[in-house]
Amino acid sequence: MESIVTVNQIDIYNDWNYLHEHGETAFKEVNTTKYLAKRLREMGAPFELFDNMTGMIVTLGSGSPMIGIRSDIDALKQTYNGKMGIFHSCGHDAHMSVVLALVQYFVNNPEELKGTLKVIFQPAEETVTGAEKVIKSGKLPHLDVLYGLHVTPESEVKAKEAQPMLEAAATRTLWLTIRGKAAHAGTPQLGANVIDAFTELNEKLRSIKLKTDLPYSVTTTMVHAGESSNIVPDYGTFAIDFRTRTNELMDILQQKIFDAIDNVQKREIKIAVDGNDLSPASIPSEKANSVMRNAIERVLGKEGVVPPKPNQGGDDFHFYAYDGLASESTMLELGCNLKPGLHIPGMTFEKSSMIDGAKIMIEAVKSTQQEFN
Numbered sequence: 001m002e003s004i005v006t007v008n009q010i011d012i013y014n015d016w017n018y019l020h021e022h023g024e025t026a027f028k029e030v031n032t033t034k035y036l037a038k039r040l041r042e043m044g045a046p047f048e049l050f051d052n053m054t055g056m057i058v059t060l061g062s063g064s065p066m067i068g069i070r071s072d073i074d075a076l077k078q079t080y081n082g083k084m085g086i087f088h089s090c091g092h093d094a095h096m097s098v099v100l101a102l103v104q105y106f107v108n109n110p111e112e113l114k115g116t117l118k119v120i121f122q123p124a125e126e127t128v129t130g131a132e133k134v135i136k137s138g139k140l141p142h143l144d145v146l147y148g149l150h151v152t153p154e155s156e157v158k159a160k161e162a163q164p165m166l167e168a169a170a171t172r173t174l175w176l177t178i179r180g181k182a183a184h185a186g187t188p189q190l191g192a193n194v195i196d197a198f199t200e201l202n203e204k205l206r207s208i209k210l211k212t213d214l215p216y217s218v219t220t221t222m223v224h225a226g227e228s229s230n231i232v233p234d235y236g237t238f239a240i241d242f243r244t245r246t247n248e249l250m251d252i253l254q255q256k257i258f259d260a261i262d263n264v265q266k267r268e269i270k271i272a273v274d275g276n277d278l279s280p281a282s283i284p285s286e287k288a289n290s291v292m293r294n295a296i297e298r299v300l301g302k303e304g305v306v307p308p309k310p311n312q313g314g315d316d317f318h319f320y321a322y323d324g325l326a327s328e329s330t331m332l333e334l335g336c337n338l339k340p341g342l343h344i345p346g347m348t349f350e351k352s353s354m355i356d357g358a359k360i361m362i363e364a365v366k367s368t369q370q371e372f373n
Contacts (some may be wrong), residue, residue: 023075026124072125080345091151157335164292171314191232279314295363
């Protein structure tokens with residue numbers, strides 16, 4: 001059955017125009033939160049701000065099922081055309097605009113909402129820390145299903161197409177500090193060279209093998225050591241990015257990485273893990289995928305449904321299912337002819353695709369009761 005949902009296109013474009021020009025980085029989305037609050041008050045949508053952090057949760061309807069919608073709200077600090085700025089180069093401005101339209105729809109049409117709708121405007125997705133902060137806030141009840149969305153590069157999905165699921169990888173980054181012993185370069189045997197230790201560790205990381213046909217990777221992405229050409233360096237920092245197709249493989253891979261780190265620590269070489277970010281892999285939900293697939297069909301037709309493809313990117317959206325707060329979840333991958341790619345400050349996309357995205361998300365919420373009751 002074809003969708004008869006209508007949304008206010010002018011509001012979507014106006015919201016995007018403001019949010020696009022006023023991006024803010026993780027946990028600093030103060031003005032973004034103020035703007036969202038202003039728009040929600042204009043709609044008459046009740047919401048609760050988080051304590052001691054940006055973002056909020058909107059609550060509409062009552063009863064079961066308990067349905068969640070997540071929109072990320074942060075932007076990225078990047079250099080573009082020789083100038084440092086803050087850019088919504090991952091499309092979170094579009095996500096917020098779509099979800100605001102969804103809220104407005106159910107405020108205007110409360111009889112079409114069967115159950116309780118919790119809309120999460122979540123900070124700090126880019127640092128992979130916002131979702132867990134929301135979970136730990138205690139402000140979100142257990143959800144029967146959680147839906148998210150993401151604009152998608154043209155190379156993966158084109159405009160008037162969408163995938164019902166983001167097959168995201170499990171990703172983790174380790175920032176490490178390595179300490180050794182300084183010495184004159186003429187007497188290196190008297191020191192403990194952190195560059196030698198790093199080289200040894202990097203070779204161990206490159207030699208890690210997992211018994212799987214699924215893709216995985218371990219990549220050193222940052223390294224810094226030494227300040228003088230005639231001194232054996234005693235201090236260095238580096239970062240490791242690693243990714244797996246499943247959460248189970250992530251457990252295995254990270255143990256091998258920690259074993260490699262331990263094996264390099266000897267004599268006067270010590271390595272400390274200063275911090276880490278884990279983003280779990282998506283946990284497939286046939287029930288949630290079925291709802292989203294049908295919603296795409298109603299808006300874009302059967303030809304608009306693109307089968308999910310594995311993706312080595314990550315998103316902290318998947319923490320909600322990983323931590324058990326959402327029984328089922330899926331993320332709409334919205335085609336919009338986005339190019340040249342995400343996280344590129346000059347990226348562009350077809351703004352009219354936000355209208356399709358809003359309709360698809362609304363249709364998913366409307367039909368959830370049939371699948372989840």
